[in-house]
Amino acid sequence: MNSASPIRFARSLLAGTLAGASLLISTHALAAEPIKLGILEDQSGNFAIAVIPKIYAYQLAVDEINAKGGVLGRQLKIIHYDTQSDNTRFQEFARRQIQQDKVDVIFGAFSSASREAIRPIMDRAKQLYFYNNQYEGGVCDSNVFVTGAVPEQQFSTLIPWMMEKYGKKVYTIAADYNFGQISAEWVRNIVKEQGGTMVGEEFIPLSVSQFSQTIQNIQKAKPDVLVTLLVGANQASFYEQQASANLNFPMASSVNVGQAYEHKRFKAPALKDMYVTANYVEEVVSPASDDFKKRFRAKFPKVEYINQEAANAYDAIYLYKAGVEKAGSIDQAKVKAALGSGGICTDGPSGKVCIDPKSHHTSHRIYLIHVKADHSVDIPKVWDDIQPYWLGTVGCDLSKKADQSQYTPSNLPKK
Amino acid sequence: MRWSIAHFLPHAQMTFLVEAYAFFYQLADSFAFLVLCGLGLAIIFGMMGVINLAHGEFIMCGAYVTVLSARAGLPLPFAMLCGTLAAGLVGLILEFLIIRRLYHRLFDSIVATWALSLIATQGMLIVAGPSIEGLKTPFGSFELGEYSFSVYRALLPLIALLLLGALYWLFVRTRFGIYSRATIQDADMARALGANTRRIYSQTFTLGAALAGLTGALYAPTITAVPTMGQAFIVQSFVTVVVSGADVMLGLAPSAAVLAFIQSLLAKSYGQLIGQIGLLMTVIIVVRVLPKGISGWVLQRNGGR
Numbered sequence: 001m002n003s004a005s006p007i008r009f010a011r012s013l014l015a016g017t018l019a020g021a022s023l024l025i026s027t028h029a030l031a032a033e034p035i036k037l038g039i040l041e042d043q044s045g046n047f048a049i050a051v052i053p054k055i056y057a058y059q060l061a062v063d064e065i066n067a068k069g070g071v072l073g074r075q076l077k078i079i080h081y082d083t084q085s086d087n088t089r090f091q092e093f094a095r096r097q098i099q100q101d102k103v104d105v106i107f108g109a110f111s112s113a114s115r116e117a118i119r120p121i122m123d124r125a126k127q128l129y130f131y132n133n134q135y136e137g138g139v140c141d142s143n144v145f146v147t148g149a150v151p152e153q154q155f156s157t158l159i160p161w162m163m164e165k166y167g168k169k170v171y172t173i174a175a176d177y178n179f180g181q182i183s184a185e186w187v188r189n190i191v192k193e194q195g196g197t198m199v200g201e202e203f204i205p206l207s208v209s210q211f212s213q214t215i216q217n218i219q220k221a222k223p224d225v226l227v228t229l230l231v232g233a234n235q236a237s238f239y240e241q242q243a244s245a246n247l248n249f250p251m252a253s254s255v256n257v258g259q260a261y262e263h264k265r266f267k268a269p270a271l272k273d274m275y276v277t278a279n280y281v282e283e284v285v286s287p288a289s290d291d292f293k294k295r296f297r298a299k300f301p302k303v304e305y306i307n308q309e310a311a312n313a314y315d316a317i318y319l320y321k322a323g324v325e326k327a328g329s330i331d332q333a334k335v336k337a338a339l340g341s342g343g344i345c346t347d348g349p350s351g352k353v354c355i356d357p358k359s360h361h362t363s364h365r366i367y368l369i370h371v372k373a374d375h376s377v378d379i380p381k382v383w384d385d386i387q388p389y390w391l392g393t394v395g396c397d398l399s400k401k402a403d404q405s406q407y408t409p410s411n412l413p414k415k
Numbered sequence: 416m417r418w419s420i421a422h423f424l425p426h427a428q429m430t431f432l433v434e435a436y437a438f439f440y441q442l443a444d445s446f447a448f449l450v451l452c453g454l455g456l457a458i459i460f461g462m463m464g465v466i467n468l469a470h471g472e473f474i475m476c477g478a479y480v481t482v483l484s485a486r487a488g489l490p491l492p493f494a495m496l497c498g499t500l501a502a503g504l505v506g507l508i509l510e511f512l513i514i515r516r517l518y519h520r521l522f523d524s525i526v527a528t529w530a531l532s533l534i535a536t537q538g539m540l541i542v543a544g545p546s547i548e549g550l551k552t553p554f555g556s557f558e559l560g561e562y563s564f565s566v567y568r569a570l571l572p573l574i575a576l577l578l579l580g581a582l583y584w585l586f587v588r589t590r591f592g593i594y595s596r597a598t599i600q601d602a603d604m605a606r607a608l609g610a611n612t613r614r615i616y617s618q619t620f621t622l623g624a625a626l627a628g629l630t631g632a633l634y635a636p637t638i639t640a641v642p643t644m645g646q647a648f649i650v651q652s653f654v655t656v657v658v659s660g661a662d663v664m665l666g667l668a669p670s671a672a673v674l675a676f677i678q679s680l681l682a683k684s685y686g687q688l689i690g691q692i693g694l695l696m697t698v699i700i701v702v703r704v705l706p707k708g709i710s711g712w713v714l715q716r717n718g719g720r
């Protein structure tokens with residue numbers, strides 16, 4: 001055995017007739033190549049804080065599945081490159097995973113800018129791709145599946161609730177790129193529908209970390225609700241600065257707390273009265289969530305916070321498994337058809353999530369997270385099983401018509 | 416802590432004064448940020464001709480040490496002192512190991528300090544994780560009309576001015592200052608007259624690093640402490656130094672004042688994005704019109720070199 005390679009050894013065993021049961025199992029594993037999962041996530045750079053728990057979550061799901069015998073009897077193997085919060089790295093590594101590593105599926109991207117940087121590459125190669133992050137919505141793409149929450153799940157719940165509780169004057173500050181711009185458009189539309197007024201709107205470049213002018217502008221406008229769609233480590237400095245200037249408006253967000261756990265990182269009361277809609281945060285207490293947290297922390301005791309995107313990443317691996325098992329193959333076209341055929345669900349840390357065949361997005365239970373003055377969290381409301389309905393209602397139906405677009409409320413599919 | 420002077424004055428005058436103060440506060444806030452960003456970089460560049468791309472990481476070092484020592488129970492001013500000294504110490508060591516070999520090798524110094532910056536950012540990520548819990552900004556806030564302001568941030572411009580004054584004194588009145596200016600003007604002659612130029616370079620680099628550390632320490636209670644935080648400072652640092660030109664004492668304060676005025680005016684009327692664009696446009700124009708910055712222009716007008 002020392003001189004022969006394991007594969008040759010396995011072959012000789014197969015040819016022979018004297019094989020024990022345990023050896024047969026190991027020859028089976030050797031015979032099947034592992035399924036290759038490409039992962040493109042930011043382990044360093046501006047977005048590393050929110051992304052590191054995601055990378056752990058992929059590993060956790062893969063290890064759990066492998067321990068139970070893999071998918072279709074084959075083990076899963078992760079090929080991860082650190083994309084460094086840099087869109088060029090994303091493109092470079094996406095090409096490498098498709099052309100050289102020949103992965104069977106790709107999971108990845110945090111920011112919408114990086115997703116849009118690699119989506120054309122996925123489309124050209126017809127590569128099966130999972131985007132596992134809350135975002136501004138609207139991606140209607142036959143090759144793409146999305147496990148994160150979208151505006152109809154986060155804003156259609158959050159904004160009316162906030163306006164009901166605090167008043168109808170809304171001010172939005174948003175990161176100045178596709179995520180912030182499109183999310184702000186959603187907020188604007190919902191505020192109008194609910195009979196409120198936008199008293200201000202400001203878009204802030206990602207490099208900005210000094211906010212005293214923005215704080216003055218907000219104070220002058222005196223909103224009832226301040227919507228903060230700030231992204232990245234630089235912009236997070238807003239919260240301490242607004243607290244030290246005693247800005248003191250109730251805040252609403254779809255990105256904070258659930259991603260970069262600002263309530264854990266900043267001294268109270270910087271995030272006092274911040275309301276966030278998320279499909280998972282570590283503070284969710286339920287048998288499924290508690291069990292998930294226990295397994296997660298046992299494997300990765302160093303993790304600072306188990307965030308919403310960790311839950312989405314974890315669910316994505318299981319949804320892929322369900323798709324492959326339904327297709328009975330890892331052939332990408334067959335897996336895509338199976339994933340989009342309806343009834344593909346997984347029981348994740350926040351409950352059952354299912355893929356919507358029309359939009360390739362997932363249904364979610366949405367929690368309203370309220371950060372209190374001492375930065376502890378309560379959950380004043382839960383919306384069960386909110387569907388990602390918007391793309392379907394405006395005319396995206398991937399089960400009938402292939403597409404590779406991103407739509408927004410002001411850029412709808414042509415009928 | 417809240418103070419109000421609203422009942423001292425009639426309404427219309429009050430509103431005008433409040434608006435004027437709000438603009439002044441914003442101007443002073445930007446001025447302080449630009450001066451503090453630029454100081455360490457300007458000294459190292461102006462005095463030694465080394466472009467220190469790891470400047471942001473010295474700031475990060477100062478901020479991290481401040482946050483960690485404050486959380487370990489040290490009072491904030493002492494924690495800030497620790498941050499400043501730590502960055503200075505790191506500067507001293509790096510000067511001895513690396514920078515010393517790169518004087519008057521402009522491009523080599525850029526590549527080497529850029530590498531240091533990457534190592535520091537990634538090293539901090541590995542050692543301390545993606546972020547550490549921040550500090551609370553001290554001193555609370557005060558109110559004026561419809562605005563409320565952070566007391567701490569209102570103090571930062573004063574600190575910036577004090578620092579500029581202290582540096583002026585250091586370079587004009589002390590033995591170290593005279594030796595170091597002589598070294599910069601003509602290193603060979605200074606050596607011939609008995610100045611230990613190697614030690615002066617080392618001290619100057621340490622001073623620059625410590626000033627960057629102090630900037631990090633002063634802003635530590637106001638921003639998020641993450642390994643990449645240096646990047647939030649580096650653009651403003653370079654912008655200020657480019658507009659200032661090589662002579663720190665002459666150029667830095669006017670450069671910061673001009674840039675702060677343009678940025679606050681634009682940001683107030685058109686938002687942060689236009690403010691940033693205005694800042695960068697100004698630099699492009701200054702580089703075109705005054706290639707040696709404000710200080711180069713002043714020196715030329717006065718018949719200097």
